[in-house]
Amino acid sequence: MTHRDDKMTDGLSDQSLEALFAEARDEAVMPSTALLAAVMADAETQIATRTRQEAARRAALRPTQGHPMLAAMVAALGGWRAVAGLASAAVTGLAIGLGAPSTVTNLATGSYSESATVETTAAGDALDALVPSFYDLALEG
Amino acid sequence: MDMPFDALNDVSDDALLIAFGNGDAASARALTLRLTPKVLGYAARLLRDRAEAEDVAQEAMLRLWKIAPEWRQGEAKVTTWLYRVVTNLCTDRLRKKRGSALDEIAEPEDDRPSQEAVMIQRERIDALNAALATLPDRQREAVVLRHIEGLGNPEIAEVLDISVEAVESLTARGKRALTQALAAQRDRLGFEDDAS
Known part of the structure; x- marks a missing residue:
C-alpha cells in the first residue's frame, strides 16, 4: 500500500501518520x-469599560467650571446671552456718556435745542464725531 | 445564548478586530464564532483537558479584546497572535501541572479493546493525542501547528518566536518521535498493511 521510501524502519509509516493528522x-x-456566551460577555464588558473611560477622559478635557457664585449670578440674570446683551448696553452707555456729555445732559434735563446741537458738533472734538449716530440711537430710544 | 450566524464572513479578522476596538459588538460576535473554535481546539490538543482548554480559550479571547484598541491593520495576523497567546498560556499551565501529573499526561491510553467500528477513529485520535503528549513542549506545539492546525512554517516560527529552520527541525523530530511512539499500536489502530 505504501512506498518503501515512506516507511520508517521500525515505526509507523509517514502515510499512516498523515492519515492520523487528517483525522485529528x-x-x-x-x-x-x-464558553461562547462567556467570551461575548467579556467583549461587551470591554466595550462598556472603554466607553466609560472615554467619557471620563472627555470630562477631564472639558474646561473647568468657574466660581459657583459667578455661575449663580449669570443664571439669575438670565444666562450668558442676557449678560452679553447687558454688557453691550453698558459699554454703549459709557461711550455715549464719554462722547457727548452735554448732549446727554441736555436730553436728560429737557433743555435740548437746535443751537446746542450745532454748538456741540461745531466743537470738532474727535469724540464728537461719534455723536450723530449715538444721538439717533438715543432718539430712537 | 442566541448566537446569530456569522454574517460578516467576508470581513477579515483584522478589520473586525479594529471595528470591535471602536465599540462594535457585532464584530465581537463574528470574531467569537470564528476564532473561539480554533483557539479551543489548539488548547485542547496541547492540554488534553477540555475544562482547562476552555479556560485558556476564554483568557486568550479576553486578551484579544483588550488589545483591540491598539491593533493596527496589517501589522500582524490575528490568528498568529492568538496561537502565540494560547501557546504561552498552555505552556504555563503544563509547567504548573508537571511534577504531580506528568505520568498521567505522558502515558498513552491503556489497551482496552475497541468493539465498535465507530470507536476505532476515536481511539486513533486518542492514541495520537497521547503520543503527542509524550513529545517535548516545543516539538508538540510545532507538530500540532503544522500538521493539525495547518499553519505554514514561517507563521509557526512567528508563533513560537524561533527561526523557520528551527521549526523544520522540531516538526521533523516530532514526527519521527510520533511514529516511534505509535509503532507499538500499529495493529490496534488499523494500520496493519503499513507494517514494515
Whole structure:
C-alpha cells in the first residue's frame, strides 16, 4: 500500500501518520454555548469599560467650571446671552456718556435745542464725531 | 445564548478586530464564532483537558479584546497572535501541572479493546493525542501547528518566536518521535498493511 521510501524502519509509516493528522484535523472541537456566551460577555464588558473611560477622559478635557457664585449670578440674570446683551448696553452707555456729555445732559434735563446741537458738533472734538449716530440711537430710544 | 450566524464572513479578522476596538459588538460576535473554535481546539490538543482548554480559550479571547484598541491593520495576523497567546498560556499551565501529573499526561491510553467500528477513529485520535503528549513542549506545539492546525512554517516560527529552520527541525523530530511512539499500536489502530 505504501512506498518503501515512506516507511520508517521500525515505526509507523509517514502515510499512516498523515492519515492520523487528517483525522485529528477533521475532528472539530466545538466550543460550548456557555464558553461562547462567556467570551461575548467579556467583549461587551470591554466595550462598556472603554466607553466609560472615554467619557471620563472627555470630562477631564472639558474646561473647568468657574466660581459657583459667578455661575449663580449669570443664571439669575438670565444666562450668558442676557449678560452679553447687558454688557453691550453698558459699554454703549459709557461711550455715549464719554462722547457727548452735554448732549446727554441736555436730553436728560429737557433743555435740548437746535443751537446746542450745532454748538456741540461745531466743537470738532474727535469724540464728537461719534455723536450723530449715538444721538439717533438715543432718539430712537 | 442566541448566537446569530456569522454574517460578516467576508470581513477579515483584522478589520473586525479594529471595528470591535471602536465599540462594535457585532464584530465581537463574528470574531467569537470564528476564532473561539480554533483557539479551543489548539488548547485542547496541547492540554488534553477540555475544562482547562476552555479556560485558556476564554483568557486568550479576553486578551484579544483588550488589545483591540491598539491593533493596527496589517501589522500582524490575528490568528498568529492568538496561537502565540494560547501557546504561552498552555505552556504555563503544563509547567504548573508537571511534577504531580506528568505520568498521567505522558502515558498513552491503556489497551482496552475497541468493539465498535465507530470507536476505532476515536481511539486513533486518542492514541495520537497521547503520543503527542509524550513529545517535548516545543516539538508538540510545532507538530500540532503544522500538521493539525495547518499553519505554514514561517507563521509557526512567528508563533513560537524561533527561526523557520528551527521549526523544520522540531516538526521533523516530532514526527519521527510520533511514529516511534505509535509503532507499538500499529495493529490496534488499523494500520496493519503499513507494517514494515
